[in-house]
Amino acid sequence: MSVTDPPRLSLKGDFPGLQTVAGDAWHYLDSAATAQKPQAVIDAMTRALGVDYATVHRGVYARSADMTLAYESARRRVAAFVGGKEEELVFTRGATEAINLVAATWGKANINAGDRVLISQLEHHSNIVPWQMLAERKGAKLDICPLTEDGRIDLDAAQAMLTGDHKLVALAHVSNVLGSVLDVQRAARLAHGVGAKLLVDGCQAVPRLPVDVAALGCDFYAFSAHKIYGPTAIGALWARSEILADMPPYQGGGAMIDKVSFERTTYAPPPQRFEAGTPAITEAVAFGAACDYVAEVGLETIHAHETALVAQLRDALVGMNDVTLFGPEDSAGIVSFLIDGIHPHDLGTILDEENVAIRAGHHCAQPLMDHLGVSATARASFGLYSDEADVAALLRGIERTKRIFG
Numbered sequence: 428m429s430v431t432d433p434p435r436l437s438l439k440g441d442f443p444g445l446q447t448v449a450g451d452a453w454h455y456l457d458s459a460a461t462a463q464k465p466q467a468v469i470d471a472m473t474r475a476l477g478v479d480y481a482t483v484h485r486g487v488y489a490r491s492a493d494m495t496l497a498y499e500s501a502r503r504r505v506a507a508f509v510g511g512k513e514e515e516l517v518f519t520r521g522a523t524e525a526i527n528l529v530a531a532t533w534g535k536a537n538i539n540a541g542d543r544v545l546i547s548q549l550e551h552h553s554n555i556v557p558w559q560m561l562a563e564r565k566g567a568k569l570d571i572c573p574l575t576e577d578g579r580i581d582l583d584a585a586q587a588m589l590t591g592d593h594k595l596v597a598l599a600h601v602s603n604v605l606g607s608v609l610d611v612q613r614a615a616r617l618a619h620g621v622g623a624k625l626l627v628d629g630c631q632a633v634p635r636l637p638v639d640v641a642a643l644g645c646d647f648y649a650f651s652a653h654k655i656y657g658p659t660a661i662g663a664l665w666a667r668s669e670i671l672a673d674m675p676p677y678q679g680g681g682a683m684i685d686k687v688s689f690e691r692t693t694y695a696p697p698p699q700r701f702e703a704g705t706p707a708i709t710e711a712v713a714f715g716a717a718c719d720y721v722a723e724v725g726l727e728t729i730h731a732h733e734t735a736l737v738a739q740l741r742d743a744l745v746g747m748n749d750v751t752l753f754g755p756e757d758s759a760g761i762v763s764f765l766i767d768g769i770h771p772h773d774l775g776t777i778l779d780e781e782n783v784a785i786r787a788g789h790h791c792a793q794p795l796m797d798h799l800g801v802s803a804t805a806r807a808s809f810g811l812y813s814d815e816a817d818v819a820a821l822l823r824g825i826e827r828t829k830r831i832f833g
């Protein structure tokens with residue numbers, strides 16, 4: 428499918444959240460912040476909270492054994508969704524916690540004074556602050572890879588910057604502001620070429636592109652369920668088995684131990700070693716259901732669908748002579764822009780009156796805003812349920828906002 432082909436998915440009917448309380452269409456263009464949930468996910472979560480509910484891993488009764496099977500089956504399906512194995516998949520609270528887990532365990536054990544970590548100018552705060560905190564604690568240095576003119580992570584520059592002192596490269600697979608897609612395979616070759624590991628922040632990629640961690644060649648892959656049509660408060664860290672096996676625990680408590688005594692505690696093997704306490708049971712089950720739903724639609728189809736919508740919106744915005752567009756033409760599902768003389772917050776507020784929801788602000792990427800020379804952008808982001816009517820409603824709302832601002 429070329430980018431000029433029309434979008435082909437028509438899935439709004441699966442998503443009860445895509446209506447206003449009055450029953451009108453709600454043009455939700457903020458899926459990069461969090462995605463709406465299909466009925467299949469809501470049903471899975473409701474069942475898990477209701478008739479199926481019990482704890483996992485500890486109960487001796489049948490309901491608990493069944494729930495343990497459902498929880499571990501979800502782990503298997505989430506892992507398979509990104510091309511990994513169940514023993515490599517740690518449930519976390521989200522991508523943010525997944526990245527913090529790597530910093531607090533692998534980072535603590537492997538990054539020392541004088542070592543360097545390479546991140547990029549476009550990272551989300553979740554993939555900046557944990558490394559800053561670690562670097563401060565350990566006396567390590569943080570290097571910032573610049574972007575190309577059109578807003579991609581400049582891997583030529585990364586190649587020139589990387590040295591034997593670099594222990595980690597941590598980059599976003601898809602930018603949450605620009606939609607630019609990283610060549611992860613090349614990033615992995617570059618990182619491994621100097622003996623560093625590659626962590627990929629896959630938050631925005633997992634809902635938009637087929638992801639196969641084995642083929643990508645990365646070492647860590649972090650993502651959140653709520654961006655792929657699943658619930659909040661759960662996400663995942665995928666990591667290579669041999670790396671996870673060597674990582675010290677993250678938090679201490681129940682479920683992560685092998686044997687506890689006051690003299691000495693030994694720990695469970697991964698992934699349990701990194702899941703202290705009663706886990707997010709119902710969320711995990713619904714996370715599995717979300718992966719099933721997305722897998723059934725197919726990520727090739729979703730990517731082509733969103734790419735066509737991006738092309739439509741970018742074409743229309745380019746046609747307005749008072750709009751600045753950010754990011755490359757082949758952005759994955761995300762379009763950031765500014766209209767001359769209209770603050771993104773004003774645009775967002777007026778669009779809300781038209782039942783159009785966009786994001787306005789720094790998108791948790793303040794260093795990227797500094798680089799772009801702006802304090803905020805307007806951002807429209809698509810999901811598998813988005814369609815041409817959403818694009819048309821946004822464009823109508825933009826025209827109305829311009830009339831209001833004269």
Ligand SMILES: Cc1ncc(COP(=O)(O)O)c(C=O)c1O
Nearest residue numbers: 521522523551553603628630651
């Ligand atoms: C690229 C990227 N990384 C990390 C995050 C953090 O995700 P969460 O808040 O679900 O932990 C986000 C969320 O917007 C994101 O877009």
